[in-house]
Amino acid sequence: xxxxxxxxxxxxxxxxxxxxxxxxxxxxxxxxxxxxxxxxxxxxxxxxxxxxxxxxxxxxxxxxxxxxxxxxxxxxxxxxxxxxxxxxxxxxxxxxxxxxxxxxxxxxxxxxxxxxxxxxxxxxxxxxxxxxxxxxxxxxxxxxxxxxxxxxxxxxxxxxxxxxxxxxxxxxxxxxxxxxxxxxxxxxxxxxxxxxxxxxxxxxxxxxxxxxxxxxxxxxxxxxxxxxxxxxxxxxxxxxxx
Amino acid sequence: xxxxxxxxxxxxxxxxxxxxxxxxxxxxxxxxxxxxxxxxxxxxxxxxxxxxxxxxxxxxxxxxxxxxxxxxx
Amino acid sequence: xxxxxxxxxxxxxxxxxxxxxxxxxxxxxxxxxxxxxxxxxxxxxxxxxxxxxxxxxxxxxxxxxxxxxxxxxxxxxxxxxxxxxxxxxxxxxxxxxxxxxxxxxxxxxxxxxxxxxxxxx
Numbered sequence: 117x118x119x120x121x122x123x124x125x126x127x128x129x130x131x132x133x134x135x136x137x138x139x140x141x142x143x144x145x146x147x148x149x150x151x152x153x154x155x156x157x158x159x160x161x162x163x164x165x166x167x168x169x170x171x172x173x174x175x176x177x178x179x180x181x182x183x184x185x186x187x188x189x190x191x192x193x194x195x196x197x198x199x200x201x202x203x204x205x206x207x208x209x210x211x212x213x214x215x216x217x218x219x220x221x222x223x224x225x226x227x228x229x230x231x232x233x234x235x236x237x238x239x240x241x242x243x244x245x246x247x248x249x250x251x252x253x254x255x256x257x258x259x260x261x262x263x264x265x266x267x268x269x270x271x272x273x274x275x276x277x278x279x280x281x282x283x284x285x286x287x288x289x290x291x292x293x294x295x296x297x298x299x300x301x302x303x304x305x306x307x308x309x310x311x312x313x314x315x316x317x318x319x320x321x322x323x324x325x326x327x328x329x330x331x332x333x334x335x336x337x338x339x340x341x342x343x344x345x346x347x348x349x350x351x352x353x354x355x356x357x358x
Numbered sequence: 359x360x361x362x363x364x365x366x367x368x369x370x371x372x373x374x375x376x377x378x379x380x381x382x383x384x385x386x387x388x389x390x391x392x393x394x395x396x397x398x399x400x401x402x403x404x405x406x407x408x409x410x411x412x413x414x415x416x417x418x419x420x421x422x423x424x425x426x427x428x429x430x431x
Numbered sequence: 432x433x434x435x436x437x438x439x440x441x442x443x444x445x446x447x448x449x450x451x452x453x454x455x456x457x458x459x460x461x462x463x464x465x466x467x468x469x470x471x472x473x474x475x476x477x478x479x480x481x482x483x484x485x486x487x488x489x490x491x492x493x494x495x496x497x498x499x500x501x502x503x504x505x506x507x508x509x510x511x512x513x514x515x516x517x518x519x520x521x522x523x524x525x526x527x528x529x530x531x532x533x534x535x536x537x538x539x540x541x542x543x544x545x546x547x548x549x550x551x552x
Contacts, residue, residue, distance in 0.1 A: 124391065165387065167379055173386050190390035191383075203393050225381070229453050252517025253510065259520075260500040301457040306389075334448040336381050338441070342389035378446050380458040 119146070120158040121193045121200060122176040123186035123340070126215050128152040137176050138169050148201045149208060154180065155200075163192045177340045185218045187211065187345040214345065221289055221308045222338035224317060226280065228303040229332040230272075266298070273297040276331075280305060283324045287317045292343045306343035314338065481534040485527065486541045490551055492523055 120138050128145060131154075135143040141156035154176055163169060170191065177188045195203070204211065249257070273295040280303070281291060290308035309317045325333045448454055499516050502508055508516070531541070542552045 121393070165383070167376075170379060170383050170386055174382050177386075188386070188390045190388075190392050191386040193391070193393055195393055199393065223385075225385075227454065227457075229450065229457060250514040250517070252514040252519075252521060254517070255521045256499060256503055256513060256517040259496050260503070263497060263500055299457075300453070332448070332450040332453060334381070334446070334450070334454045336446040337444050339385055339444050342385040345391045346389065375455050375459075377448070377451050377455050377458070378443075380455060381446055382444075384458055 118158050118194045118196055119155040119200060120163065121189045121195055122154040122156075122173060123180065123188045124204070124211060124215070125152050125154070125180050125184050125186040126150065126212075127184045128180060131179075133179070135176050135179050137172050138163060140172075143176050143179075146197070146200070148204050151204060151211070153200060153204070154186075158194060161194075163194065165191070177342075181222070181338075181340050185215070185221055186340055187214055187218065188340050188342050190346070217290065218308060218341040218344050220312075221310050221341060222314065223341045223343055224307045224309050224321075224337035225335065225339065226303075226305045226307070226321065227301060227334040227336075228276065228280075228305075229300050229334075230276075230302045231330065232300050269297040273302050276303055277305075280324070284317070284320060287313050287320055290344055308341060308344050309338075478534055478536075481530075482536055482540060485530055485534070485536065486551065489527060489541045492520075492527060493552065495523070496520055 120141070122137065122143065129152075131143065131145050135154075137143040137154075137156035138158060141158065143154050143156045146153045146155050156176075173191050177186060180186050277293050277295050281293065284291075284307065288307045288309055291305060292307075293303065293305040295303050307317070321335060325331075325335075499520060503513055503516075531538070
């Protein structure tokens with residue numbers, strides 16, 4: 117019998133209300149070291165990504181947010197109890213540091229879509245383009261144009277990211293910003309915001325969105341700190357053998 | 359019992375247009391703590407030999423079909 | 432809405448946007464980051480390896496293109512040299528496209544996610 121793990125939390129002794137998790141299984145608190153893990157029983161090898169399961173996962177993680185800020189596991193984390201206990205004791209220090217980092221905070225998201233219709237604008241024709249050129253030279257001229265376009269978009273995306281972060285400076289404890297210069301969804305940001313600064317954060321975000329009517333914004337939150345749970349631990353697992 | 363390797367499957371019928379669900383998925387699926395799988399040899403996110411994700415993406419009907427088919431094998 | 436450690440949180444996170452369809456279109460790719468159909472059989476291991484190798488070649492190919500353009504801009508290449516260089520890079524691009532097709536790899540698949548550093552390409 118496997119366990120589906122939802123999140124790690126400190127300072128929780130018991131679950132006050134019954135919570136339903138994946139496949140309507142009952143969620144319980146597994147204690148190890150001085151931490152609690154919310155788990156439920158799960159007996160298949162794979163977890164289907166369905167509406168019900170995604171919402172159940174999110175609801176379970178959220179259910180502890182009133183008492184303490186948890187470290188959420190990724191959706192689909194299936195382990196046996198021994199693996200779980202080993203994982204926690206091996207990474208105890210990193211987990212404690214992380215829990216401290218996210219304590220009393222929530223995660224707020226900002227996603228930005230930019231208008232891509234301007235991309236089809238071609239760079240002005242210059243001396244590299246003339247009718248007497250061979251195919252190879254024309255190929256390079258075209259590449260040059262593409263590269264210039266890419267560089268311009270990358271600079272714009274970086275500028276956007278800097279603008280966003282600077283505008284929110286002082287209201288956020290941490291940030292995770294991803295930019296994808298070539299794409300419509302050019303920026304996806306997660307901010308770790310202290311609960312006491314939630315109001316000022318929201319006001320500031322509303323203000324800066326109004327400053328940029330050329331951009332399309334999606335704002336969401338508050339979330340448990342999904343984006344601030346995994347980082348270095350995950351980076352290591354991406355490059356290592358385990 | 360099952361194979362020692364978990365399987366990941368994406369169905370072409372995955373069609374979701376509920377923004378709130380998609381945004382929730384972006385948080386719970388792409389982020390969060392990861393406990394390494396049972397057998398994991400990976401370079402960045404190219405899994406050469408293993409599978410560590412116990413996640414299957416499909417419509418519920420397909421999921422039921424696949425899971426029950428696997429049980430009879 | 433004020434939040435403090437003592438204030439009850441809203442039950443669901445709020446989602447605000449004036450552009451629902453656009454974001455739906457973009458976020459549907461959420462599930463695309465999951466690997467699709469990886470089986471433990473010879474063909475897939477081969478494909479996984481091909482993906483890795485072609486990704487690295489693609490990365491280098493793009494660097495070569497950038498360098499070639501820079502040399503061209505630098506003005507120290509003769510028209511014949513520019514033509515030769517362009518033709519060679521054209522062939523390289525076509526060859527790589529051929530290999531992608533052979534291994535049934537889409538353009539987006541040739542990438543490496545380096546975690547916090549971002550993607551390779």
